[in-house]
Amino acid sequence: MRNSYKLQSKTTWLIILISFIQFGCNSTSDYDKIFKENQETFANNKLGLNAIVLEIEGKFLQSWDKQQNLNIDLNDLSPKSKTIAEDLGIDGISVNQNPFDSCREKHEIVFNISNNWNIDKLRFVQLVYSPCNKNAEKDFHSYDGYHIDIWGLGENWYIISDTDWM
Numbered sequence: 001m002r003n004s005y006k007l008q009s010k011t012t013w014l015i016i017l018i019s020f021i022q023f024g025c026n027s028t029s030d031y032d033k034i035f036k037e038n039q040e041t042f043a044n045n046k047l048g049l050n051a052i053v054l055e056i057e058g059k060f061l062q063s064w065d066k067q068q069n070l071n072i073d074l075n076d077l078s079p080k081s082k083t084i085a086e087d088l089g090i091d092g093i094s095v096n097q098n099p100f101d102s103c104r105e106k107h108e109i110v111f112n113i114s115n116n117w118n119i120d121k122l123r124f125v126q127l128v129y130s131p132c133n134k135n136a137e138k139d140f141h142s143y144d145g146y147h148i149d150i151w152g153l154g155e156n157w158y159i160i161s162d163t164d165w166m
Contacts, residue, residue, distance in 0.1 A: 030121075031121075031149070031163075034118045034121055034122065035149065035151055035159075035161075037118060038117050038118060038125075038151070038159055038161075039151065039153060039159075041088075041116070041117060042127070042153050042157065042159070043153075045084075045088055046155075046157075048081075048084040048088070049084075049088075049111075049127070049129075049157075051080075051081065051084070052077065052081045052084060052085060052093075053109055053129050055077060055078060055081050056072065056093070056095065056109055057107075060072060060076075060095065061095070061107060064095060064107075066097055066106065066107075069094050069095065069096050069097075070094065070095040071092065071093070071094050072092075072093040072094065072095065074086065074090070074091070074092075074093070085111070088111075088113075088116060088117075089113050089114055089115030089116035089117055089119065090111045090112065090113060090114075090127075091112055091113070091114040091115075092111075092112040092114075093109065093110065093111055093112070094109070094110045094112070095107050095108070095109055095110075096108050096109075096110060098130065098131065098132065099133075100131075100132040100133065102132070103131050103132035104131070104132075105131040105132070108128060108129060108130035108131070108133070109128070109129040109130075110126050110127075110128050110129075111126060111127040111128070111129075112126055113125040113126060113127060117159075121163070122161040122162070122163055123161075123162060123163055123164065124161060124162040124163075124164075125159065125160070125161045126159070126160045126161075127157065127158075127159055128157065128158050128159070128160060129156055129157055130156060130157075130158065131156045133156070133158070134152075135150050135152055135158040135160075136152050136153065136154065136155070136156045136157055136158045137152045137154065138152055138153065138154030138155075139152060139154075140152025140158070146164070147162050147163045147164040148160065148161070148162050148163075148164075149161050149163075
């Protein structure tokens with residue numbers, strides 16, 4: 001009985017170790033590939049995303065009081081924009097105060113991603129339209145040393161991801 005318990009205990013620890021190695025440790029090259037794929041997805045869909053931004057700026061910003069974030073339901077978008085958003089895995093959009101006071105455009109638009117964009121590996125992904133933000137400079141990259149990456153896409157766009165499992 002005692003040897004059986006030791007074997008079970010060792011087997012349990014081995015399974016935990018293998019699971020950690022398999023799921024908890026992705027190599028940098030894996031993430032580089034993932035981010036490159038996301039950059040390509042953005043490039044292939046930039047026109048549609050820019051059309052959604054223009055619709056939001058034309059339809060929603062006049063009534064926004066700028067005192068709190070404005071959450072936009074996808075059902076409030078035009079049918080074409082709603083389809084684009086859903087096809088891209090966007091499940092929510094918010095308009096926030098632009099953190100840069102000197103910027104002519106006083107807003108940034110955050111697209112919350114729930115599907116596609118390698119969300120299964122990255123866990124949390126947002127696509128952000130943010131004028132005057134250095135994060136949006138083409139080829140900008142910032143990594144906090146733990147789980148958060150920011151990738152500049154150019155023309156006021158960047159992707160932020162968080163790979164933390166918690």
